[in-house]
Amino acid sequence: MTDRDLPPHDDAVAPLDDDMRIFRPRRALPTDVVRPTRAEVNLAHLRHNLHVLRHSARGVPIWAVLKADAYGHGAKAVARTLERAGVDGICVALVEEGVELREAGITVPVLVMGGYAGSAFREFIHHDLTVVVHEIGQIGDLAREVRHADSSGIDVHLKVDTGMGRLGSRREEWQRVAEAFLAHREVRLDGLMTHFANADVAEDGVFDEPLQLFEEATALFTAAGLPPRVRHAANSAALLRGRAGFDLVRPGIALFGVDPLAGAPVERALPPEMAGKLRPVMSVHSKIVALRQLTAGDAVGYGSTWNAPRPSLVATVPMGYADGLSRALSNRGEFLVHGRRAPIVGIVSMDMTMIDVTDIPDVALGDDVVLLGAQSAKSSASKAFSASSTESGLAEITASDIARASGTIPWEVLTNISRRVPRFYREA
Ligand SMILES: *Cc1c(COP(=O)(O)O)cnc(C)c1O
Secondary structure: OOHOOOOOOOOEEEEEEOEEEEOOOOOOOOOOOOOOOOOEEEEHHHHHHHHHHHHOOOOOOOOEEHHHHHHHHHHHHHHHHHOHHHHHHHHEHHHHHHHHHHHHHOOOOOOOOOOOOOHHHHHHHHOOOEEEEEEHHHHHHHHHHHHOOOOEEEEEEEOOOOOOOOOEEEEHHHHHHHHHHHHHOOOEEEEEEEEOOOOOOOOOHHOOOOOHHHHHHHHHHHHHHOOOOOOOOOOEEEEEEEEOOOEOOOOOOOHHOOOOOOOOOOOOOHHHHOOOOOOOOOOEEEOEEEEEEEEOOOOOOOHHHOOOOEEEEEEOOOOOOHHHOOOHHHOOOOOOOOOEEEEEEOOOOOOOOEEEEEOOOOOOOEEEEEEEEEEOOOOOOOOOOOOOOOOOEEEEEEEHHHHHHOOOOOHHHHOOOOOOOOOOEEOO
């Protein structure tokens, strides 16, 4: 395809082939000349995960958490897909993330949870975004803005701190917060929310104290004549455990196919046939752009931290830490080639990473490499590939695998995939 098939401005969505669209990042060149490194976002898997979470939620409305550009998947495309699939609301961290979704035509409720509103309250009113109030001074500020905007009032959600120690009104302030709401009737307490610090910790008691405090807050505001219309607390882990459903749930990571409870010995709210059935939404692909036969002792990468222990075939893949591949994977991580694992050798550099493919037969320049996701032995081979394709089935590298190898969590692995990596959207 040529450049002219694509609309001219950035962020344009254009047909690529039957079930793929490209979401053009800001600095990308025409698609037929960009380097082969790309992220694929499987929207069918996203819809599947929403379906699984619906079972878990047992009828409680789902507000998808799409902060940080939908955990790196592209907030607009993800929000449109989920809205069409019937999601009940969306949560973001920043007001600009909310504005981006409204400008993309999203009409379901959007809750802005990140706490920082600055002088942007008029943006909330103008774009019909729901403010999370977490601090008493915000109530008077908001009331002033509402009067200024000639608006009849604004519904807000109040966040209370039940042990997270991050954002949210603390118990000793609740009475004064209630009085502030009563003094500024144009700011209406519509929702009451909290966030768990330990929802993924495999102990039964982790919800006890937070839930008791949350009930205490509910009772206090109700007694003050401010009964919240909706209450919510559950992130993915709490939802999958069937805890703290209240009136809506706020899953993030599970929508993208990562099970925050993987391996944890906890009870789940899913019917057994659905457990473990979340599907990864993002995969990252590239190709081998250089291949070198080394003799024993030859060094690879900055600082010569890896030396070939034997005659070795080493491939260069054009993705590095500036693309979001952690430098902590140096001499630790793995990529997939021909459906088999190839260890990263040497230091991950800004734009490139090397892998040892000595033990993989028939590797050639241009062969597909999977950095995140699954690869089958057959489909990944270059045209000449034939032997040994049956011996290995489907190999997979998950965000959790990468997190483990690099000492972080899957949330950071996904949000790190940088803007430099173009996102391709697959509908089926
Ligand atoms: C990020 C976030 C969530 C979603 O958490 P996951 O673990 O990704 O499901 C829910 N609520 C709040 C307040 C958050 O910040």
